[in-house]
Amino acid sequence: MDSTQRHDEAVSGPEAPAGQTALLGVETPLTLDCGVELGPFTVAYETYGKLNEDRSNVILACHALTGDQFVTGTNPISGKPGWWPLMIGPGQPFDTDRYFVVCANVLGGCMGTTGPKSIDPKTGKPYGLSFPVITIKDMVRAQAMLLDYLGIQKIFCVSGGSMGGMQALQWTVTYSDRVHSAIPMGSAAHHTAQNIALHEVGRQAIMGDPDWHGGDYLSHNTIPRAGLSVARMAAHISYLSEAAMHRKFGRQLQDRDTISYGFGADFQVESYLRHQGTIFVERFDANSYLYLTRAMDYFDLISEFQGVLGDAFKHSPTRFCIISFTGDWLFPTSVNRTIVHALNAAAANVSFVEVESDKGHDAFLLDEPEMFETIRGFLKGAAEHWSGDTP
């Protein structure tokens, strides 16, 4: 099947995003965890490489909180490189000369998939806060509908880091018979109190911005720049390690030789964070940020299985490779190890590697040769045990 024949059927007009889209849930809507029936809805996605004859080479990449469907090559919206070029591309671990890589913008996102900034067909206005609350499981259900639409039954490998890792884990639980192998990186079976607390700071910054207008800022022709920017600054700190920050900035001053005895950006690290906040506002929707952080907070595979995570993976046919990073304090090795222990308790097929890196939570996006070597080896082992049959 040549999937490129099927794109751009769904969305047209001023909302049409760059790239491919699918209109899903037309006949049967998607029943969300919150009880709302959503449909029809749009999923914006990209594919890389070529689907082979027996459809055995599908890799589903799941993006993190502020990621999008443009994993590699040039992002047509921003004009910048995709977010995972070291992992995905010709000759990379997810080798697009060999694999057919699919990545979709998550439900509730703001890069073309239906989310709070999309137009509510009932009102003709953006959903804003009337958009239903989305969960990680809802995102995964929408991805499964996309794969149905693309004619793909079984995934060779599902992978992602952080929120992408949560989706990968949810895939192995909700659609275990469709997932041959999974590589969740820097991930967790649930959000901890600290994770939720950090997200709440970001949300309060957005909602406390007068330009937020109760979520209705698009009708007021404004966006909560200050709030969203602060949310990004706080989150960005949590993605780096203390060591990485010190190495990059130390206490170096920005464009001055001495401290100013004021509150300008004296320090380089301040200037850097302000810049990160400013550019983020240009590319990300504030309400989407609220919805997606909430989805991560609500994610709890442990309580979904009455406190016994091992039950989530009972009789799992999936081959797992859990990867954590020594310098990741947001999703530290200990929470990744919890997943490993649960997989062991279910006698599942699991590999677990802790990659030595002091680059923080974002390490999964960066040049980590040990991680690449692990993934190449794991995929090689997974390919030797591929079976297209589903139970």
Add this chain to the structure above:
Amino acid sequence: MTSDPNSTPSSDIRIDLLLIADLIEPGSRVLDVGCGDGSLLHHLAQAKKADGRGIELSQAGVNACVAHGLSVVQGDADTDLVNYPTAAFDYVVLSQTLQQVRHPRDVLCELLRIGRRVVISIPNFGHWKVRWKLALTGRMPVTEALNRQWYDTPNSHFCTIKDFVILCADLGIQIERQNSTDMQGRRMPIVGAGSLANLFSEQGVFLLSRPADHSSTAPGAG
């Protein structure tokens, strides 16, 4: 860790690992505790079509294993075996590691809970050279087989073959087979399984099982 992912870890498999592999039936589910670079797991997958998993303490070892496509997790025998369900494996292998764990008796009980059979190898502190050196010099023996000084050896719980056999008896563990070897794993058939084995073998390799009527729960730590 810079191993070549295209090389195979079993190309020069140690003789003692081959001896362990000989005790394992083809097509078995095997857990190798302290699997190192995965040589045994790789050999078992190739030669015995085994479904193998590993636990390894060292990060370099784990990464080498996974990069070779083996299913291995980073973990500690003392703390992580409790997570595995009972009778999940046909065989659990513990090679040259029991003397390094904090609670050897508990670990042994866990191995026999997780696996229907256990293959275990231990260095023999009852070897005549060890006895001779201790008796003669009054110092902790350093031999070719046990070649580290007391202050930097990873071995914290030395035992003799006789000690191990007695522990098995105390725990109601059945010794199905016992091989005596030198440290390279070369079989020493003459010495048998009695006091001569305890005097002349550098290493004991045991195939253990727990009689069906015996409780599989570990006794309280002593």
